[in-house]
Amino acid sequence: MSPSKQLPLFPQEIGAQTIFPSTRFQGSKRKHIEWIRENMTRHEFDSVLDVFGGTGIVSYLFKMMGKEVTYNDMLTFNWQIGLALIENAEVTLSPEEVDDILTHHNTVDYPDFISRTFGDIYFTDEENYWLDVVIHNINGLIDNRYKQALAYFALFQACIIKRPYNLFHRANLYMRTADVSRSFGNRITWDTPFESHFRAFVDEANRAVFDNQRDNRALNLDAFETPVGADLVYLDPPYVNAQKVGVDYRDFYHFLEGITHYDEWPQMIDYKSKHKRLLPVPSVWTNAATILDAFDTVVARHRDSMIVISYRDDGIPSQAQLIDMLKTYKSQVVTAMLPQKYVLSKRHSHELLLIA
Secondary structure (H helix, E strand, O other), rough: OOHHHHOOOOHHOOOOOOOOOOOOOOOOHHHHHHHHHHHOOOOOOOEEEEOOOOOOOHHHHHHOOOEEEEEEEOOOOHHHHHHHHOOOOOOOOOOHHHHHHOOOOOOOOOOOOHHHHHHHEEEHHHHHHHHHHHHHHHOOOOOHHHHHHHHHHHHHHHHOOHHHOOOOOOOOOOOHHHHOOOOOOHEEEEEOHHHHHHHHHHHOOOOOOOOOOOOOOOOOOHEEEEEEEEOOEOOOOOOOEEEOOOOHHHOOHHHHHHHHOOOOHHHHOOEEEOOOOOOOOOOOOHOOOOOOHHHHHHHHOOOOEEEEEEEEEEEEHHHHHHHHHHHHHOOOOOEEEEEEEOOOOEEEEEEEEOOO
């Protein structure tokens, strides 16, 4: 959906101008958000910890409900989204600041790491150079952390919208540039200049900024280090399917994570990989053998809070395993299920909410 056609999210609560930006991240709960809201309004709570904040849409829901929200995500690029849309209450990017970010300043000696490293992988040579310039300008010309975060959000969205499948899982620039007839993809979107996308997504992000009069914050911590004490703890970890394959968001979006570590990026890359991914970091959340214990450890840490787990009923751990684990710490577990057909999957399953 284009920025101009993005529908308001809960406009009756804050005002018709408040809109959660469009997102193309895999695993986003946007299409489930009304269902989550309906289930959450049946319970009393005032503060929320979103342990795997991701796109920020569930934290944003809680913020719009007037709750005190702590957003957390271990990935730095996601944390920037949390800073921009959850912790930030009033700061926006002005047109002059956007112009400054998008200007090649002749007095600046710009780095060229993306240009030198990612040729013919994700973007054209001209686009790679543009990225080097804009990233340097965001870091060098903007000194307010929320303005930087808003600019990063717009940059991430612009990068994703110009990628086939909205991912960085393979070197497939040729899918954009090949002169062939197509039955899929969006050639117009891919060919739209980065600058146009960036400006549109800045506008979206600016419109999403609001103050709910609470002390919200965004954290960049491991799930096992998140602060205790929230009334409600929401868990939406990476999904491990029945074939024991986990969703590795760091791998899917490694390019965005690299952007947020620009100076350290050269030391972070697996140069043996054709698409210059980051060196792999094992995670208990993407391993079928360890994910149930990981759930148990986090739930035990937050046992004094209401626990809400968002998952699928065809994954590992199973619904029964999760319920048994929750009953170790809680006397009551309420289950909500939403039928769902997932893109690129022939199987029908259910989205789960387990409320303990």
